[in-house]
Amino acid sequence: MQIAKQFISEEAQILLKENDFARAAFDEIVDSICCNANAPSGQFIINCSKKDSNGVVPIKNGIYLQLEERYEWYREKPLQCFRNVSGGPIDAYKEFGNLDTPFNVGLEFETGNVSSAHRAMNKLCRGIRYGELQMGFIILPIRKLYDYLTQRISNYEEIEPYFDLYEEYPLVVLGFDADVYDPNAPLIPKGNDGMSKRSVRKWNNQ
């Protein structure tokens, strides 16, 4: 896949310039997206014969697989600041720093509807505000790709108007796209159909 659009807040730009951990987090996430392929050529090909026809779960899992196996990210990290309030765990998480200089990064892969993307941004920013996260990433498809995905998920362009509310938080939003649109490519199965079972690297199992 490829990164087609990106928002890097003012705070995140400063971090990426000055902080090795921030750059490492950014590079690992971008690489995990770009390595996500479904063709021997190393490309990600999407069937564009019909709208709403490809599943998003296998795309998500392909990216997580890279993050977990290549870069040792964890999945489903609960935050302390949400312990007594509603709000589930963070989708993916990695601690880049150490006890003296923590640099914890949270990532949310948006597969909910557009308003759920607003909650995801707020969730990361609350974790940042409480000092449990030092940086947050949202990843989601751009609109062009979203058209061919089946679930009513959100897309980059839909939440783009709201990004300037988050300039003061170290937040990065990455809009990914397929490499090739081909009406004859195989459809991506919906849900978990046809996916091999694998053990997810959950935070609680560490």
Next chain:
Amino acid sequence: MQIAKQFISEEAQILLKENDFARAAFDEIVDSICCNANAPSGQFIINCSKKDSNGVVPIKNGIYLQLEERYEWYREKPLQCFRNVSGGPIDAYKEFGNLDTPFNVGLEFETGNVSSAHRAMNKLCRGIRYGELQMGFIILPIRKLYDYLTQRISNYEEIEPYFDLYEEYPLVVLGFDADVYDPNAPLIPKGNDGMSKRSVRKWNNQ
């Protein structure tokens, strides 16, 4: 009804102290909520015999009726800053100031799910950021009342953890409650059932 819980951001507190328009907006909204009654005593009584059994639309309409007829608020005000991007009109709107000193207030009545409440807060704050609104209000039920409302709407306590993300915006969130819980009170109809038709005071019709 009554205001059971409220969040007044730091920015909104300053406005309420220093600005007559802000105080007028606050008073009109609080009054419209508190005047919303369904009993001759002037109280709002909710049937609490069974969870999820009362409709929320009539409650919303009761509050809007006050805002529109007593205080001349408008409904469904499109914002310029959303003209070319997704995001519908603001639920209710009133211009308190004048051309030299605009003081435009937006209100969102949350009847969507919890993530939709995040979007509503962001929508108002974006309007504020672009100078089209000088203050924003969110109104929604507290959890105790929400338990007896039928739609899977959001409640005050669910979004409360996120309020400190909005301290820098002039935002007020009001959590309302019924005056009386009575297992023998009539149920509030769901949807628009049993409601008399009235002409809504839409911004576009002015």
